[in-house]
Amino acid sequence: MRYNSITEAIGNTPLVRLDPAVHGLRNIDLYAKLELLNPFGSVKDRAAWNMVRAGLPGARERGETIVELSSGNTAKALAVIAGLHGLTFKSVTNRMRVPEIKDLLLLLGAEIEELPGQTECLDPTDTEDPLTRFHQELTRPGATHFHTDQYFNALNTEAHAAGTGPEIVADLDGRAPDWFVACVGTAGSSTGVARVLREYDPAVRVVGLVAQKSDFVPGIRNVDEVHEVGLFDPATYDTIEPVSSDEAIDGMLTLVRRCGILAGPTGGAAYFGALRHLRPLDAELTERRTAVFIVCDRVESYLGYVRQRRPELLGLPPVKNSVATLTDSEIRAATVIDTADAQKWIAVQRPLVIDLRSPFAYAALHIAGSVNIVDELFDELLRGGLPFSKRQPVLLACPVGEKSALYAALLTRMGHPDVRSLAGGIIAWRDAGAPLVRD
Template identity: 30%
Template sequence: MWYNNILETVGNTPLVKLNTITKNVPGTILAKIETTNPGNSIKDRMAIKMIEEAEKSGALKPGGTIIEGTSGNTGMGLAMVAIVKGYKCIFTTTDKQSKEKVDALRAFGAEVIVCPTNVEPEDPRSYYSVSSRLEREVPNSWKPNQYDNLANSKAHYEQTGPEIWEQTEGKITHLLVGVGTGGTISGTGKYLKEKNPNIKVWGIDTYGSVFKKYKETGVFDKDEIYPYITEGIGEDFLPANVNFDVIDLFEKVTDKDAALMTREIARREGIFVGNSAGAAVAGLIQLKDKLKPEDVVVIIFHDHGSRYMGKMYNEDWLRERGFLKDEKLTAKSILAKKGDSEILTIDARKSVFEAINTIKSMNISQIPVTQQGMIVGKIAESDILSALLENPALKSAPIEDIMTATFPFVDLNTSIDKISSMINRENSAVLVEDEQGKINIITQYDIIHAISG
């Protein structure tokens, strides 16, 4: 048997029991593994549905251009359908999204425009606004608008819900889903509740999103909105696809807990999934006291871990955000072993001759250069030699005339591996600001001392 095209392989994803990571959670915990879709995410389902509905209505015409604001997964699904059906794609996304997601969209031939995260949805620079402007400007274009296009929820009502009902033989008691556009939880939840009104539908939210408070109070509180790291869930507005009547409760999960749990799923269950799956499992563990041993819980695992290699699966990224503490040496521990010492600097207005004397007397090769107390560059023996060979008169010139870019700055949580990779022939050191705001320097010698000491 074969399929006529890749779109026919979407859906019928496996339901897999979690055994280790949820061992202290009552009930049978089953994960719907949506990574087996050809675009490696659940968004393939609604991408097909939205395009089919648009073709039926005439909103999307042959040879048209699909324009959408997407965090990556919807774009992947849309791009895949567009290739099979002969459409072009332009996607807008935010600078919060992982590089892997953007690269994947471009690999499918889509044009991708990256927009700032920390702006209001109405701001002309937001990825919502830019996609709407492009739809007006680009001839024969169509914007799916996954947030408000109810074909999104419909796809899950027609596919995901029935699949889960059949796979659990109707025994499901709880559906737990990370909520972004709201299509998955609302469509799936609606179908399941029609089959059994006693099924509980739980939504996972993130701090910085409006969903939980709106569900509990009916108040859209702008003070709830602030930047967050977790990808794929939470919003700063209310998408039409979020059916609050279907969702029984929301549980918020921190960025740190979501990121670390994402890694744990891979390490303890052998399932390589993305950030929203980590948030979902962390949320389930927070809610475990609401469950009984006879319950059957289905969690949606939305997308694949390969889209987060530069983030949740990158230890330096985690350390820089204070999410990961381990036994590896960091900039902070190197400074602690080094002890308190004043950093030697030289003012940019001093002469090159004075820099030569300082380098000689202190037996060093490079010095950070300051201007009004701020480090603005560095001067090295090699810089001085090159400058004087070209023009000996530069000996009396100010240092700022020949200084080069400053040493790179690192965070206190930066690992020794990363610091070592940054120290090379051009940079003999890195700079780090300690907890008191004081600038310190870490050299290769300091690293050797920290390791051996």
């Protein structure tokens, strides 16, 4: 294989059949589409290249900087492509959560601008979100940036409708699989592939996977955020199912240990989600069927992610006092308090109010007298045991009341007698017209 440019090596990734002795499906051939073998390491190489290729000459003439709202694979691919064409790249994000990727972006020469924001990805409906304001600024006529706009750019979806989807069909001898399973980030890959597969066979079942509520699987959205993406159309999916970070790591472990596929957590999530969906159907089948899932990227960037969640896999002591170990009944038993009751409780009992949001969100507006301990830091603090006296009542607040409920359940398990979670979080507090202060 001889190429004139590394970008010619994007796409045409292998479709590999997994050993039934490993996955256990008797009537379904399960295939992995190895997007991790793209030259810059992920499924996003296709979208990044397709979004910029036509605009590169003009961008170079005008000396524009390529800009994208991404803290992960899209940024990585764009940084490489920008360097390849003598351009600069700037990644704008509200939360760089995977340190290895941040380091890699810096190594690639990218500029990183970390902005305050309420969600991991852009929420176009929230005009107060700084990321939204930034997005509006970039798309203003006369802006000197080349904004690739992955959450809204049809060229993102097109990259997969022109490449990933047809490649799967070609490798299955001109047929669509019976099931297609993919994690949903911008929704570009799942939407583009699903569109092509349905042209070949309208009966193909499309399973979209998202991260479980209040959980984090890098690169994909969670159940609450998925509807906020411009490219997302619920009609693309026959079902949208959540996968936890633990399940993603379990799937990843099987792929790396038993299948020879060095997948990252979303590849693991897709494998786990595919098997969970297919196992009950497999038992009923009388003829052979085919399923394909996407392996988006590689494991190496996520060792820190694994170390934080499953340190025992890296020979370290297991995590103590983790929300990941809470049972459903422990979570349900957490004490939740609404804004009106919380205001009364604060006035009478003076609980320690801990705001688990980002420092930016806290600085913008918070409950008077509250202290800000961002959730990741709070998580670390709790590993060492209760960080405050049992005599001190505690009110936990987060954006929408989900994370705080988990930590309330954990503190209760750790023996704290009076910890409560603010129902609906700071958003419900604000919507109820309760007072907030600004630094």
